[in-house]
Amino acid sequence: MALAIAGERSGVGKTTITLSLLAVLRQRQLSVQSFKVGPDYIDPMFHRYVTGRACRNLDPVLTSEAYVQQCFAHHTQTVDYALVEGVMGLFDGATGVDDTASTAHIARLLNLPVLLVIDCSRLSRSAAAIALGYCSFDPRLQFAGVVLNRVGSDRHLELLKAALEPLNLPILGVFRRHDDITIPDRHLGLVPTAELPVLDSLIKRLANLGETCFDWSRLLPLLKAQSNSPPPESTTVSSQSPITLTLNSSPQRKGLPTSNPQPPARIAIAYDRAFSFYYADNFDLLEQLGAELIFWSPLTDPGLPAGVQGLYLGGGFPEVFAAELANNQAAQQSVRQAIQAGMPTYAECGGLMYLCEQIVDFAGQSWKMVGILSATANMTGRLTLGYRRAIALHDSPLLPAGSETWGHEFHRSALSAKSALPLYQLRGYDSDSLMYLEGWQSHQLHASYIHLHWGAHPEIPARFLTRCLEFGELQN
Known part of the structure; x- marks a missing residue:
C-alpha cells in the first residue's frame, strides 16, 4: 500500500x-x-x-x-x-x-x-x-x-x-x-x-x-508496496508510460530521429559537491533516448570529458565552492571553448552562476568563473522561490520559440546584468501577469535559474539530444 x-x-x-x-x-x-x-x-x-x-x-x-x-x-x-x-x-x-x-x-x-x-x-x-x-x-x-x-x-x-x-x-x-x-x-x-x-x-x-x-x-x-485501488480523483493514465518512452517509440514527434543514434550522443554531466541538483527522471530520459551520460567534476577535473557532444550543468552550491571552482581554470577554459564552439549546453541555477564572469559570495569576496555570460552572480539574503510558467521567447537547444513549460525557481543569488537575448517570459503559478524576463540564450546555450523536470515532456531532452547529434556531425 x-x-x-x-x-x-x-x-x-x-x-x-x-x-x-x-x-x-x-x-x-x-x-x-x-x-x-x-x-x-x-x-x-x-x-x-x-x-x-x-x-x-x-x-x-x-x-x-x-x-x-x-x-x-x-x-x-x-x-x-x-x-x-x-x-x-x-x-x-x-x-x-x-x-x-x-x-x-x-x-x-x-x-x-x-x-x-x-x-x-x-x-x-x-x-x-x-x-x-x-x-x-x-x-x-x-x-x-x-x-x-x-x-x-x-x-x-x-x-x-x-x-x-x-x-x-x-x-x-x-x-x-x-x-x-x-x-x-x-x-x-x-x-x-x-x-x-x-x-x-x-x-x-x-x-x-x-x-x-x-x-x-x-x-x-x-x-508494503502493492497496487492501490483507483482513487476518487484519479486522472486517466495512458498505457504508454513516459518513463519508458524512447525515440523509437514516438517517431511522430516533430524533429525526433526515428532510430537511436549510433554511436549514442555523449553528454557531459557536471556532478560533484558543487553541482548535484538533478532529477533522476531527467537522467533516465536522456539514457532511454539514446544518450551516454559522462559524469565529470568542474571542481577537480582538468576539463570536459573527451568526445562529448553536449553539456548539462545542473544546480547546486557553486557559491560554497567558488574558491575551488575559480582555481580550476583549466576546466573553466574547457567549458568556455566548448560553448563558444557551439556545443549544446543546458545550465540551470547553479550551472547558470558558474557560466557568469564571477560569483560574489556571502562574504563579499569575488571569484572568477567561466565568463561566457557577461554578468556577475551576487549572493543576497533574499530567497527567490516559486513555480513559474515559462514562455520561450527564442529558439534554444531545449525549447522552440513560443512554447510553454512549468519550472521552479529557488535561489539566493541575483545577476548583475540582464541578458540581451532573454530566454523566458515568466508568469507565476496563479497569475497571467508578466513577472519578469529571465534566462540567457547564446550560441547553443540554454541558461536559466528555472529548474525543469522533463518527466511529462520527453520532447525537451529529445530536442536537446538532436542538437547534440547535429553538433557532433559538424565536428566530424
Whole structure:
C-alpha cells in the first residue's frame, strides 16, 4: 500500500522520521523505493544514500497528475516496500487557496494513507486537537496514525496518549527528544550528503532508534508496496508510460530521429559537491533516448570529458565552492571553448552562476568563473522561490520559440546584468501577469535559474539530444 509521511507543518521532523523508517527497512535487507513530494533536490539525496535507489520526485505542477501516478506505479513494481515523504504541512501546496501539489493532493492521487508527524515539544493535550483537525479537514484522506516526535519524558508521553485515546487514532511511533540528532542546514536547506562525513553513524543511529520507536507490527503491512485501488480523483493514465518512452517509440514527434543514434550522443554531466541538483527522471530520459551520460567534476577535473557532444550543468552550491571552482581554470577554459564552439549546453541555477564572469559570495569576496555570460552572480539574503510558467521567447537547444513549460525557481543569488537575448517570459503559478524576463540564450546555450523536470515532456531532452547529434556531425 505504501504510506505518505506528512507533517502538521514544516520543521516537525518529517525527514528524520522518513530516514529512520528507510534505515530500518534497509538494515533488514528489504528493498524499498522512496518518493518526495515537490521539487526538492536535497531530501532525495538522503533517501538515496540510505536505500541505494534513486528517490523520485512527485510534483504535479512540474509534470502532471497522470505522470505522478505513472511514476509511482512504475517504480514500486519491483520493491518490497515504499513510502512518500511529504512537503511542508500536509495541506500546504503551490498557493494558499487550495492544496494543489501538497502532500494531501499526492496522497489522494495515489490513494495512500497518511502517517502524520506531530512535533510535541511544546504541547501536550493540544496534540489531540491538532490530530483531530488534520484528520477531519479533508474527509477524502485516510489516516494510518500518528508519530509523536520530540517527546520530552514518560509523563509527557502519558499526557499525549491520554489526549489522543478518544480519537481512536493509532500511535505508530514515539520519538523522544534527541537534540544531538540533527542534520546541518544552510541557505537552501539541508547540507547535501557528500559534505557530511559522519552521515553513516547518523543513519545507523536512526536505524537503531527506529527499530524500537516504531510499532512495526502495524507499520510494516502499511509500507508494503502493492497496487492501490483507483482513487476518487484519479486522472486517466495512458498505457504508454513516459518513463519508458524512447525515440523509437514516438517517431511522430516533430524533429525526433526515428532510430537511436549510433554511436549514442555523449553528454557531459557536471556532478560533484558543487553541482548535484538533478532529477533522476531527467537522467533516465536522456539514457532511454539514446544518450551516454559522462559524469565529470568542474571542481577537480582538468576539463570536459573527451568526445562529448553536449553539456548539462545542473544546480547546486557553486557559491560554497567558488574558491575551488575559480582555481580550476583549466576546466573553466574547457567549458568556455566548448560553448563558444557551439556545443549544446543546458545550465540551470547553479550551472547558470558558474557560466557568469564571477560569483560574489556571502562574504563579499569575488571569484572568477567561466565568463561566457557577461554578468556577475551576487549572493543576497533574499530567497527567490516559486513555480513559474515559462514562455520561450527564442529558439534554444531545449525549447522552440513560443512554447510553454512549468519550472521552479529557488535561489539566493541575483545577476548583475540582464541578458540581451532573454530566454523566458515568466508568469507565476496563479497569475497571467508578466513577472519578469529571465534566462540567457547564446550560441547553443540554454541558461536559466528555472529548474525543469522533463518527466511529462520527453520532447525537451529529445530536442536537446538532436542538437547534440547535429553538433557532433559538424565536428566530424
